Amino acid sequence: MTTQKPLELILARNLMSALSTPAFLVDEGGVLVFYNEAAGALLGKRFEELGTVGAEEWGSLFGPFDENGEPIPYDELPLVVAVRNGRPAHADFEISSADGARHQVEVSAFPILTAHGSQGAIAVFWPASSGNGVVG
Amino acid sequence: MKVKLWGTRGSIPSPGPETIRYGGNTSCVGVTLSDGSMLALDAGTGIRSLGLALAAEPARLHILLTHLHLDHIQGLVFFAPAFQPQTEIVIWGPASPEASLRDRIARYISAPLSPVEVRELPCDVSFRHCPQTEWEIGPARISAASVAHRGPTLGYRIDDGDSSLVYIPDHEPALGADLDALEEDWISGFGLARNASLLIHDGQYADAEYPDHVGWGHSSLSHALSFARRTNAERTVLFHHDPMHSDERLDQLGREAQERWSAIGGAVGGIELGVERAEYELAARAPSAVPI
Numbered sequence: 001m002t003t004q005k006p007l008e009l010i011l012a013r014n015l016m017s018a019l020s021t022p023a024f025l026v027d028e029g030g031v032l033v034f035y036n037e038a039a040g041a042l043l044g045k046r047f048e049e050l051g052t053v054g055a056e057e058w059g060s061l062f063g064p065f066d067e068n069g070e071p072i073p074y075d076e077l078p079l080v081v082a083v084r085n086g087r088p089a090h091a092d093f094e095i096s097s098a099d100g101a102r103h104q105v106e107v108s109a110f111p112i113l114t115a116h117g118s119q120g121a122i123a124v125f126w127p128a129s130s131g132n133g134v135v136g
Numbered sequence: 137m138k139v140k141l142w143g144t145r146g147s148i149p150s151p152g153p154e155t156i157r158y159g160g161n162t163s164c165v166g167v168t169l170s171d172g173s174m175l176a177l178d179a180g181t182g183i184r185s186l187g188l189a190l191a192a193e194p195a196r197l198h199i200l201l202t203h204l205h206l207d208h209i210q211g212l213v214f215f216a217p218a219f220q221p222q223t224e225i226v227i228w229g230p231a232s233p234e235a236s237l238r239d240r241i242a243r244y245i246s247a248p249l250s251p252v253e254v255r256e257l258p259c260d261v262s263f264r265h266c267p268q269t270e271w272e273i274g275p276a277r278i279s280a281a282s283v284a285h286r287g288p289t290l291g292y293r294i295d296d297g298d299s300s301l302v303y304i305p306d307h308e309p310a311l312g313a314d315l316d317a318l319e320e321d322w323i324s325g326f327g328l329a330r331n332a333s334l335l336i337h338d339g340q341y342a343d344a345e346y347p348d349h350v351g352w353g354h355s356s357l358s359h360a361l362s363f364a365r366r367t368n369a370e371r372t373v374l375f376h377h378d379p380m381h382s383d384e385r386l387d388q389l390g391r392e393a394q395e396r397w398s399a400i401g402g403a404v405g406g407i408e409l410g411v412e413r414a415e416y417e418l419a420a421r422a423p424s425a426v427p428i
Contacts, residue, residue, distance in 0.1 A: 004320070004327035007282040013322060014312030115231045115288070116268055 006119045008112050022125040028118050030055030044098030062095040078109035082121035086111045092128050104128040137296040137418040138168040143182020144410035146340050146376035154382040159412025162207035163305050170296050173274030177303045183211035201229035203289040213250050223259040230288035231265040238263040284308050284324040285353035293328045299418035302332040305376045308353045315362040329367035333418045339374030375410040
């Protein structure tokens with residue numbers, strides 16, 4: 001049988017494709033397998049231009065930076081917390097897009113849990129309202 | 137491997153003079169493996185006739201349920217072998233975090249919906265959640281995978297020798313997706329259906345009907361054709377006919393399907409509408425499914 005993405009990731013991607021909220025999708029191994037057009041606009045690069053990005057690698061695509069301008073460790077990113085620990089995570093931080101512009105965002109990530117265990121995680125971004133710092 | 141369609145209708149049994157040719161029984165396909173082992177795919181009302189045909193047949197039978205919507209399980213309590221003490225029946229189906237397969241089926245086979253309870257069935261019946269990995273029944277390798285429909289739903293692939301049957305009767309792979317543009321590994325059911333000798337697939341709606349049924353879990357004719365083309369099915373049977381479609385309407389849809397299949401380069405005879413009691417024999421090493 002041909003290897004294919006789990007149905008839950010397929011449905012998540014289909015939903016994300018229809019949203020105007022920037023959203024990112026990783027598989028159970030933490031590989032970035034999709035982000036939508038809104039996320040592409042935020043980053044300054046469409047997913048189709050980039051393709052899948054391995055775990056540990058995609059964090060550097062857009063920073064992210066804490067309130068002191070320091071890079072946030074990969075292990076502390078909400079999407080990583082969600083996929084590794086199987087629980088939701090939230091954070092405020094700054095990201096850098098392809099043209100160098102900085103954007104303050106809030107990020108919420110949640111795991112995709114199924115009858116067969118974790119299949120990945122989704123993160124949604126939106127402009128920060130207040131506060132800084134990783135809390136997830 | 138021999139395949140017989142015992143029920144091709146979707147949603148609700150639709151008997152009557154207007155459905156007499158394509159049939160009014162709901163989903164059930166009988167499969168006889170190369171060693172004579174018997175499988176039933178789904179247990180809609182068509183399984184009643186399958187049970188009668190089996191009368192003095194095998195003492196062991198596997199029923200593979202795609203999901204538990206009523207049109208796929210309604211025939212279980214009218215399946216004659218289930219009332220024979222010498223029969224062993226293994227029922228496979230999707231897992232759910234909510235309850236076991238047995239408990240979910242027992243909601244139907246219990247009062248007030250049924251005159252008998254699961255525990256009262258005279259046969260030796262067991263319930264198994266389909267594994268995520270391939271398993272064997274007789275000479276066949278069975279694969280099950282979740283597919284896009286409402287609620288936990290599986291599609292099945294049965295490989296016996298060099299022939300393969302793929303059964304995805306309830307499927308909406310185009311929900312929020314462009315099937316013609318999507319990468320293969322992002323298409324629901326693709327891994328199951330790739331290069332099937334015979335693909336039995338949802339074709340419930342005409343294209344004009346689909347917009348009123350988006351998200352109901354079924355395919356339009358265009359979606360079914362795209363799925364068959366993308367997965368390189370050798371022969372496709374459109375299945376799960378809408379209960380509102382008369383024989384005449386299905387004749388029209390069948391002609392349209394064949395014309396459009398040819399227009400996209402499909403082989404002659406590569407697509408057809410499922411007809412109750414139609415039989416197919418998938419030859420062991422033949423490159424194509426042979427009708428009988």
